[in-house]
Structures are given as structure tokens and as C-alpha cells.
Amino acid sequence: MKYTVDKSSRPVYLQIYKQIRQDIIDGIYPLGTKLPSMRLLCDELSVSTVTVDHAYALLCDEGYIEARERSGFVVIFRKDDNFAATTESSPSKIPMEHSKHDYPDFPFSVLGKAMRKVLADYTEVLLEKSPNAGCTELREAIKNYLIRNRGMSVKSDQIIIGSGAEYLYGLIIAMLGRQRVYGIESPSYKKIEQVYRASEVTYELLPLTHDGIDSTALSTTKATVIHTTPYRSFPTGITASANKRHEYIRWSSKKDRYIIEDDFGSEFSVSTKSEETLFSLSEYDNVIYMNTFSKTVSPALRIAYMVLPKCLVSDFENRLGFYSCTVPTFEQFVLAELINSGDFERHINRVRRSLRKRL
Numbered sequence: 001m002k003y004t005v006d007k008s009s010r011p012v013y014l015q016i017y018k019q020i021r022q023d024i025i026d027g028i029y030p031l032g033t034k035l036p037s038m039r040l041l042c043d044e045l046s047v048s049t050v051t052v053d054h055a056y057a058l059l060c061d062e063g064y065i066e067a068r069e070r071s072g073f074v075v076i077f078r079k080d081d082n083f084a085a086t087t088e089s090s091p092s093k094i095p096m097e098h099s100k101h102d103y104p105d106f107p108f109s110v111l112g113k114a115m116r117k118v119l120a121d122y123t124e125v126l127l128e129k130s131p132n133a134g135c136t137e138l139r140e141a142i143k144n145y146l147i148r149n150r151g152m153s154v155k156s157d158q159i160i161i162g163s164g165a166e167y168l169y170g171l172i173i174a175m176l177g178r179q180r181v182y183g184i185e186s187p188s189y190k191k192i193e194q195v196y197r198a199s200e201v202t203y204e205l206l207p208l209t210h211d212g213i214d215s216t217a218l219s220t221t222k223a224t225v226i227h228t229t230p231y232r233s234f235p236t237g238i239t240a241s242a243n244k245r246h247e248y249i250r251w252s253s254k255k256d257r258y259i260i261e262d263d264f265g266s267e268f269s270v271s272t273k274s275e276e277t278l279f280s281l282s283e284y285d286n287v288i289y290m291n292t293f294s295k296t297v298s299p300a301l302r303i304a305y306m307v308l309p310k311c312l313v314s315d316f317e318n319r320l321g322f323y324s325c326t327v328p329t330f331e332q333f334v335l336a337e338l339i340n341s342g343d344f345e346r347h348i349n350r351v352r353r354s355l356r357k358r359l
Helices: 012-025 038-045 049-061 108-127 134-148 165-176 190-198 217-218 242-251 310-320 331-340 341-357
Strands: 065-068 072-075 159-162 182-185 204-208 225-228 258-262 286-290 304-307
Touching: 012 038, 049 065, 049 072, 108 225, 108 331, 108 341, 134 159, 134 331, 134 341, 159 165, 165 190, 165 258, 165 286, 165 304, 165 310, 182 190, 190 204, 190 304, 204 217, 217 242, 225 242, 331 341
Parallel strands: 182 204, 182 225, 225 258, 258 286
Antiparallel strands: 065 072, 159 304, 286 304
16 A cells, blocks of 8 residues: 555544545546455554544545444545436425524524624724625635635635625626536525526526436536535435545536536534535636535624635626625624634534534
8 A cells, every 4th residue: 555644634534534535536446345444554654543434434425435244444535437327306395494404503602702803903994895706805704714624725716705694606607608508406495496496597407316416417417517515415415425526527528618616604514524525626727616604603793705606706806896895894804803813613513513413
């Protein structure tokens, strides 16, 4: 084996996880093969069983491998060049409430403290107009957060701030064009379809199966843009498997295709590691990543953001850069303070620990 770890850097189990995951994706461990035993890895890397077990658990969580009795860990990820027809029936709906939640609210005392600090530190600056794409301070804070927690190598000029996902959906349509066919999950959050209908664009409803968009529907769609929620799509609660995420990326490999990745709520995954994003997995620079702070902080803030692929940054600036930012400067500085102080991530980690305890 060629695995190495640097015990002085980030968590060792993540280093092991990423190296094995890449070997699975590259076909070094094809479908049905066994991974090295945990004992062998422990001996060769001089790490504890707990460390390797944690890495293998993440691979299981994301659908790359599964534990089989008396067989160890077996690869279940399928690296296909062609789309495989999905035979599973459409999923039954798992009731979900989009506007309510059953996890702890963001502490109001922490939010109030951040507000007071921003008022004291920035004073008259808060009365100035925000840059059109959003305040530099917030875009930098989001950039650093995505690098730290989501494995997304981005620059701040790729990040656009807006007041809610629906507003950003409209900007994406204006940027990519109304002449395109857009593919959306069926069923999906109703406002997604409403935005496309209101924008008078052609869209196709792509049925969901147990692990994401139906493979046959995806391979035959006329859409050149698919809008997907890989983590707990609303209202079904379906999370796309590792196989399905890579299938989306293979679909997007053809010229002039794009993926809109709606990552709402993924921070609260019960996994010990945040869910993989299509943005970080794709090598084609054609995934538009979207998220909001409605669930992680408060829907009252009305702050959302999208991360453009590098190839669209100049195009967006030239065509839509004149649009003013729709989020007040004060609220942007407050959110930047929450992220930079660590309070935002501490809240997320606290909620995830609570959710794991319930399970």
C-alpha cells in the first residue's frame, strides 16, 4: 500500500479516508473488491484501530463501501462510463417540514453579542452601500469556511451574496439563459419549480428514486442544466449516494452542461464529516453551489450565497454585476463576525452531536 499520513497536520482519519476514497474512484479498488484489513492499515501507518475505523465509517456513510460479516469491508461504489438504468420504484415520501426544525436554535445571546460587537467596531461603515456581490468581509469568511469544512477550493470573487435562494435562482437563470431546458427533481421544494415557471423557461421534472434522480430520466433528458439537492431533498428526504453523485458529474461532462447544487441543510448531517459536495468532487468547473443561513442561523436573516465555477465569474460580472446586493451591510458584517469568531461552527458541531446522540 502507498498510504501515508502526516500526524502533525489535520485529523489523521481524514487523510486515510481521502486517500482510500480516491483509490476507489480511480478504480484501484473496483466494485466488489475488499479493502485492506483495519489491522494491516494500523500496522503499516502506525495509527490506532479507532483512527482507521473512523475513516472506514466515513466511507460507509457516504456509500463507497459496506461492512459484510466475515468478509470485511467491500467496495459498493460503481464507476461506470454509462448510465445504469434504475429499477427501484419511486420512493415513498418521508414527511419533512421545510420551515420548522427539531434541533436547537442558534443561541440568541451569541447573536446579540455579535450584533453589539459589529455596531461598536464598524460604526458609520455600516451605513455604506454594500459592494454588489456582497461585502468583502462576508465573502472572505464564507470562502475560508468552505475551505475548512467542505473541501471546496474557492476564491472570494466566486461568491455572490443575495437575500434568499429564490433571488439567486433568478440570477442563475439570467446568467445561463432562458433558452435552455432546466431539469429539476420531482418531487422537489415547490418554490424551485415556481421560480422556473415564473421565469418562463422550459423545465423537465426528473423523477427521484431511492438514491437520487432516476438514471434513465437523467440520461434521456433534454436539459442542459440540472437543479439538484443531493442532501435530504425536500420533501422526500432522499440523499444522493456516492454512485449517484458521480453519475451527476459524468452527466455534466458533456459540453455546455451545468449542475446547480442546492446544499440546504447539509451542515446538520449526522455523519462525523460534512457531506461531500458535487462542487468539490467535480473536475469540470461547471457546478454552481448554493446554500443559505436560514437553517443554520435564522430564516429572518434572509442571507444566501452561491459559489460560481471559475469559468462563469467574468460572465456574471459582465452581464449581471450591476445588480446591487440585496442584503443589508449590517447583517453581512454580523454573519461574518459569527463565522470568523468560530461561533457559527461551534453551533453546527453542537447540533450535530445532539442529533447523533438521539440516534
